[in-house]
Amino acid sequence: MSVTVLFVPGLRDHFEDHWQSHATRALPGSVTVEPLQHDRLSLAARVNALDAALHAIDGEVVLAAHSAGCLMVAAWAQSPTRAIKGALLATPADVEHPLPEGYPTLADLTANGWCPMARERLPFPAVVAASHNDPLASFERVAGLAKSWDAELFDAGEVGHLNPPSGFGAWNDALPLIARLAGR
Numbered sequence: 001m002s003v004t005v006l007f008v009p010g011l012r013d014h015f016e017d018h019w020q021s022h023a024t025r026a027l028p029g030s031v032t033v034e035p036l037q038h039d040r041l042s043l044a045a046r047v048n049a050l051d052a053a054l055h056a057i058d059g060e061v062v063l064a065a066h067s068a069g070c071l072m073v074a075a076w077a078q079s080p081t082r083a084i085k086g087a088l089l090a091t092p093a094d095v096e097h098p099l100p101e102g103y104p105t106l107a108d109l110t111a112n113g114w115c116p117m118a119r120e121r122l123p124f125p126a127v128v129a130a131s132h133n134d135p136l137a138s139f140e141r142v143a144g145l146a147k148s149w150d151a152e153l154f155d156a157g158e159v160g161h162l163n164p165p166s167g168f169g170a171w172n173d174a175l176p177l178i179a180r181l182a183g184r
Contacts, residue, residue, distance in 0.1 A: 003060040003085050003182045005030040006053055010067030010093065011041070011104065017164045019090070019171035020066055026175060031057060033069075041104055043113035047076045054082055062181045063087040064174070066162065067136065070128070071095065074118035074149060084124040086181030088174070091129060091162045092145055094137035103136070119148035126151035127177050133158045 005027050007020045015021060024030050033053045039045035050072050054061060062085050065073045070092035077084075093099065095114045098106050109115055128151045130142035139155075146153040156173065160166025 003062050004057045005062050005064055005178055005182070006057065007032040008050060008063055008065035008069035008072055009033065009035070010065075010069045012067075015164055017169040018066070019162055019168055019174050020064065022170040023064065023174045023178065027178070041108060041112045043072065043075055046072045050076050051081055054084075060085045060182075062178055064090070064178055065092075066090045067093045068095065068114070070145075071114065071117055074120075074122065074145075075113075077122050077124070078118055078120055080123055086124055087122065087126040087151075088177050088181060089126055089128045089149075089151065090171075090174070091131050091134050091156070091159075092137060092142055093161075094141045097141075100135050117145070119145065121148070121150040125181060127154050127181065128152070129154045129156045129162070129173070129177070131156050131159045131162065134161050136161050 007024055009020060024032060033050050036045055036049055063073055070089035073087055073089060095109045096117060126149060128142060128146035130139050130153060132139045143153050162168050162171055
């Protein structure tokens with residue numbers, strides 16, 4: 001692959017058996033936005049970390065985001081500081097509705113800049129993967145985000161939140177979708 005893939009984790013950052021970790025190992029030269037040490041719940045701090053990671057990469061970039069990482073990409077894209085070849089946005093979380101126990105509260109997310117979610121058209125091609133049984137966002141809400149972002153909607157089926165608690169480690173569709181975006 002002649003482009004660098006930058007993985008953008010969600011609020012829980014890195015998991016060893018997460019689809020992003022499997023894809024990172026399968027794509028030599030790929031990079032991951034590093035977890036924050038401070039202001040971990042701040043959308044602005046996470047967007048700044050994404051921007052810093054992007055500026056450390058020479059050449060073309062494809063983003064591969066998960067959950068709240070998709071929202072970070074959408075927020076960054078409102079004022080992009082460099083061109084992006086494409087983005088895979090997998091199972092974006094719907095932070096405008098209460099999330100399950102163990103996740104930040106709606107009040108905390110709102111206080112840290114997550115609400116309202118960015119819905120402006122993305123300035124690069126994107127594929128949004130939606131699940132029919134995601135506990136963090138309904139298929140309909142994710143389809144609405146894809147439409148707002150002018151992104152292709154990919155029906156991932158019943159894959160939960162595409163994370164280890166949903167039974168995913170490796171996600172077989174990730175690498176072909178990334179390769180398609182990289183080949184544009």
